[in-house]
Amino acid sequence: MKNKFLFYILCVSMCGILSCKKDNYTPPSSQLNGALTYKGDTIRVEYNRVSFQLYQFGFGKVGPIGGTFSQNGTMNMVLFAGNYKFIIPNGQGPFFWKKTPAGDPDTLNISLAGSQNLNIEVMPYYMIRNAAFSGGGGTVKATCKVEKIITDANAKAIERVTLYINNTAFVSGANNVASASISGAAITDPNNISLSVAVPSGLGQNFVQARIGVKIAGVEALIFSPIMIVTY
Amino acid sequence: MKKLISILLAASLLTMAGCKKDDDFLNIPPTQVIPQDLAFSDPALVLSIVGDLYNRQLDFSSFRNGWSSFTDFSESFPSENGSYYIVQRTGWDFGSWGVNWSGSYAYIRDLNLFIQRDSASTKLAPSDKARFMAEGRFLRANFYFELAKRIGGVPLILQPLVYDLKGDPTYLQYPRAKESDIYDFVISEAEAIKNSLPSDPSEKSRATKAAALAMEARAALYAGSIAKYGAKTPQVMLSGGEVGIAASKANDYYTRALAAAQEIISGQAGNYKLYKVLPNLSDNFAAIFLDKTSVNQETIFLEDYKVNSGKTHPFTTNDQPFSLSDEGYDAGRLNPSLNLVESFEKLDNTYAPLPTTDATGSQLFYSNVQDIFAGRDARLAGTVLLPGTVFKTGVVDIWAGYQLANGSIISSNDAVNLKPLPGSTTPVQVVGKDGPVSGLELRTQTGFYIRKWLDPTTGSGRRGRGSDVAFVRYRYAEVLLNAAEAAFELGRTDLAAGYMNLVRARAGLTTPLLPTDMSFDRIVHERRVELAFEGHVLYDMKRWRLANQIWDGTPTGLADLKANIGTANKRSTQPWGLWPYRYYDPGGPNDGKWVFKETLPGPVTGANLFLMGNYYSRIGDDVIAANPKIIRQPNQ
Numbered sequence: 001m002k003n004k005f006l007f008y009i010l011c012v013s014m015c016g017i018l019s020c021k022k023d024n025y026t027p028p029s030s031q032l033n034g035a036l037t038y039k040g041d042t043i044r045v046e047y048n049r050v051s052f053q054l055y056q057f058g059f060g061k062v063g064p065i066g067g068t069f070s071q072n073g074t075m076n077m078v079l080f081a082g083n084y085k086f087i088i089p090n091g092q093g094p095f096f097w098k099k100t101p102a103g104d105p106d107t108l109n110i111s112l113a114g115s116q117n118l119n120i121e122v123m124p125y126y127m128i129r130n131a132a133f134s135g136g137g138g139t140v141k142a143t144c145k146v147e148k149i150i151t152d153a154n155a156k157a158i159e160r161v162t163l164y165i166n167n168t169a170f171v172s173g174a175n176n177v178a179s180a181s182i183s184g185a186a187i188t189d190p191n192n193i194s195l196s197v198a199v200p201s202g203l204g205q206n207f208v209q210a211r212i213g214v215k216i217a218g219v220e221a222l223i224f225s226p227i228m229i230v231t232y
Numbered sequence: 233m234k235k236l237i238s239i240l241l242a243a244s245l246l247t248m249a250g251c252k253k254d255d256d257f258l259n260i261p262p263t264q265v266i267p268q269d270l271a272f273s274d275p276a277l278v279l280s281i282v283g284d285l286y287n288r289q290l291d292f293s294s295f296r297n298g299w300s301s302f303t304d305f306s307e308s309f310p311s312e313n314g315s316y317y318i319v320q321r322t323g324w325d326f327g328s329w330g331v332n333w334s335g336s337y338a339y340i341r342d343l344n345l346f347i348q349r350d351s352a353s354t355k356l357a358p359s360d361k362a363r364f365m366a367e368g369r370f371l372r373a374n375f376y377f378e379l380a381k382r383i384g385g386v387p388l389i390l391q392p393l394v395y396d397l398k399g400d401p402t403y404l405q406y407p408r409a410k411e412s413d414i415y416d417f418v419i420s421e422a423e424a425i426k427n428s429l430p431s432d433p434s435e436k437s438r439a440t441k442a443a444a445l446a447m448e449a450r451a452a453l454y455a456g457s458i459a460k461y462g463a464k465t466p467q468v469m470l471s472g473g474e475v476g477i478a479a480s481k482a483n484d485y486y487t488r489a490l491a492a493a494q495e496i497i498s499g500q501a502g503n504y505k506l507y508k509v510l511p512n513l514s515d516n517f518a519a520i521f522l523d524k525t526s527v528n529q530e531t532i533f534l535e536d537y538k539v540n541s542g543k544t545h546p547f548t549t550n551d552q553p554f555s556l557s558d559e560g561y562d563a564g565r566l567n568p569s570l571n572l573v574e575s576f577e578k579l580d581n582t583y584a585p586l587p588t589t590d591a592t593g594s595q596l597f598y599s600n601v602q603d604i605f606a607g608r609d610a611r612l613a614g615t616v617l618l619p620g621t622v623f624k625t626g627v628v629d630i631w632a633g634y635q636l637a638n639g640s641i642i643s644s645n646d647a648v649n650l651k652p653l654p655g656s657t658t659p660v661q662v663v664g665k666d667g668p669v670s671g672l673e674l675r676t677q678t679g680f681y682i683r684k685w686l687d688p689t690t691g692s693g694r695r696g697r698g699s700d701v702a703f704v705r706y707r708y709a710e711v712l713l714n715a716a717e718a719a720f721e722l723g724r725t726d727l728a729a730g731y732m733n734l735v736r737a738r739a740g741l742t743t744p745l746l747p748t749d750m751s752f753d754r755i756v757h758e759r760r761v762e763l764a765f766e767g768h769v770l771y772d773m774k775r776w777r778l779a780n781q782i783w784d785g786t787p788t789g790l791a792d793l794k795a796n797i798g799t800a801n802k803r804s805t806q807p808w809g810l811w812p813y814r815y816y817d818p819g820g821p822n823d824g825k826w827v828f829k830e831t832l833p834g835p836v837t838g839a840n841l842f843l844m845g846n847y848y849s850r851i852g853d854d855v856i857a858a859n860p861k862i863i864r865q866p867n868q
Contacts, residue, residue: 051868061857061858062857062860063853063854063856063857064853089864089867089868090866090867091467091844091845091866091867091868092867103471173785173786173841174322174323174785174838174839174841175322179786218466218467220467220843220844220867
């Protein structure tokens with residue numbers, strides 16, 4: 001019994017010794033904080049939908065470090081110091097990302113030494129301006145202006161504008177309790193779009209979080225307005 | 233002295249015995265490995281090798297992949313606590329439906345080795361040799377077809393590759409072939425081998441001429457529709473053609489598909505025909521998947537199972553009705569959804585939701601629980617176990633509770649928990665033994681159980697015995713539908729209607745469709761109901777580029793559910809149920825009758841969202857890192 005006990009003690013202490021000191025790398029500590037912007041304005045997207053890839057070269061095999069943007073168009077990553085190449089894969093995001101002549105996404109070089117804030121400047125197809133929300137009588141109303149940014153050969157039409165509401169902080173096509181849409185063809189004045197949606201009963205709270213999304217024809221990701229808490 | 237001599241003699245004898253034939257001494261043929269030339273000298277041994285290769289084929293829904301490979305896509309609800317994620321997620325990972333890359337190419341290498349060794353063998357009879365060769369090539373082509381369905385163009389390796397151990401593997405790195413190249417390969421292989429294979433409808437688990445042609449027809453049809461409907465999603469393309477097929481090729485592929493299907497239909501590959509044996513059309517439809525005898529001339533190629541042979545599967549164990557289960561608490565996982573059930577047509581070829589209310593919105597009463605399903609396509613009751621159906625020795629007991637005259641519901645969280653009805657103190661059963669109760673696993677939560685593939689043999693639901701229902705990979709009805717679709721796309725609606733009417737008449741839809749009735753919606757609908765739970769829905773929706781429309785991430789409301797039935801791009805993002813209630817109103821005219829309510833099972837919180845990046849499954853970063861010539865999928 002005693003021997004067995006000592007044996008266990010010995011095992012545990014050996015494990016402790018083995019794992020204590022010199023077998024680990026120091027963890028990465030440089031934080032990269034990126035934000036999608038257009039001329040200083042933040043571009044907001046759907047949570048976990050628009051992805052990006054970071055490549056670091058010089059270590060043999062090449063594979064991307066992948067991630068997705070948050071609802072507010074930001075990304076955070078803790079990395080080792082070094083040189084990285086940042087891309088947004090083709091077909092991602094409600095904006096135009098520069099391409100090489102071969103059709104691959106163009107790279108953004110990042111040399112990381114210590115933490116860094118990075119504005120990722122992109123060209124959105126549209127911007128949502130002056131989004132305003134109001135609630136009352138069991139409905140949420142919203143107005144906004146949709147400004148067309150890309151007007152050259154790459155321009156795309158609006159498929160629809162949608163007002164989403166949800167009872168949590170995540171508001172998007174995948175996460176909503178109700179939504180109301182107006183199709184692109186039905187928009188007479190893009191400077192003055194108004195939408196209203198009835199709040200379903202039984203949410204158990206007197207407020208919802210709302211935001212407007214613009215679906216662009218032929219582009220999968222929506223561009224969104226800021227999220228607003230609306231009492232109804 | 234004498235002793236010394238004898239020792240010397242013994243020693244020299246030993247050395248003599250041990251010295252001369254060192255080679256022979258060490259060269260002992262292994263007893264557990266059969267050398268190549270021996271293996272390829274005897275057809276029985278080659279058959280055992282090819283048997284292993286058959287076993288390693290890939291399917292989407294299959295008994296090997298488990299019951300959950302039949303769920304998802306809102307065609308059914310998974311009634312198991314560990315599987316609710318299927319209806320709670322809001323979309324699929326880009327890696328979904330991918331393959332184990334190295335495992336797949338290890339299999340392809342084995343197929344290539346088999347083909348190489350078979351062609352090098354000298355001792356096999358020419359007829360055996362040719363048949364085995366054709367089988368190896370069939371399995372290889374079918375496997376490449378499976379890869380192309382999932383990931384588009386893949387490296388097309390047709391020789392066993394050998395590494396020279398010199399430290400530089402780049403000469404073994406092959407780029408992805410074009411998507412059309414893979415389909416062309418499948419088609420040309422089928423044409424090349426079809427006459428080396430037997431034309432025998434009773435040969436079902438080995439490749440036949442009909443299996444090769446059925447594979448060719450399906451592959452050509454897929455390629456044709458990717459070419460045609462790929463134009464709807466121009467972003468799902470790669471400039472090198474690894475993903476996407478030029479629209480100009482569509483007609484050639486459709487023509488090829490029609491020709492291959494017609495070769496089977498005209499009897500050139502053996503006498504195949506639709507299974508019409510039992511007088512009850514629903515029972516007959518269910519029996520297609522149960523009857524493995526030569527009476528069944530519909531099934532063309534299947535993965536067979538056999539009780540007491542070690543190769544059985546637990547599909548029936550996992551999905552049998554709860555109260556009729558052979559294993560307590562192992563049952564009821566796969567519940568067909570109302571989305572699928574309501575899409576079965578009425579016998580006058582029209583679509584309608586199952587009527588639960590009249591035009592004014594008041595509830596309809598049915599004296600029998602099955603009356604609501606009356607007058608529908610016989611395949612409905614052949615595919616789905618409806619409430620009140622007999623399975624094995626009992627009646628399926630599906631009802632969600634009592635509804636009182638004032639509209640309130642009396643129910644409980646389990647059939648064993650009794651409650652008294654109003655005006656009584658005697659507790660009685662207030663919910664069906666087979667469900668539905670929202671969130672109660674292993675009983676139906678949609679109001680339906682699966683019938684297709686469910687084995688009615690005594691003991692088939694036991695874990696130890698298992699079931700030996702075979703998985704049908706190719707069958708004649710699908711060949712007819714492939715021919716109908718190809719003919720329709722080629723503008724030959726008369727031909728298309730003719731083929732489709734054969735399949736429909738077998739299901740009791742005896743009013744034939746006219747050539748003018750043929751539409752894309754009809755094609756989509758017919759495949760959905762005829763081939764439900766056979767592993768087609770995902771690939772069909774992918775090749776028609778409908779997946780991003782019907783699984784658009786928006787929750788399916790009740791109005792959505794009941795509208796546009798039979799329309800190809802109808803939204804179906806959440807599996808609904810249809811719950812029967814007993815009406816309790818003593819003395820009233822409707823007492824004891826049945827009412828129905830469309831119900832979204834409680835665990836369903838997500839809505840299927842199919843992104844453009846889901847059209848072709850992700851190729852892992854490890855694969856691309858090992859072979860930089862492989863390019864990424866679009867939109868990921």
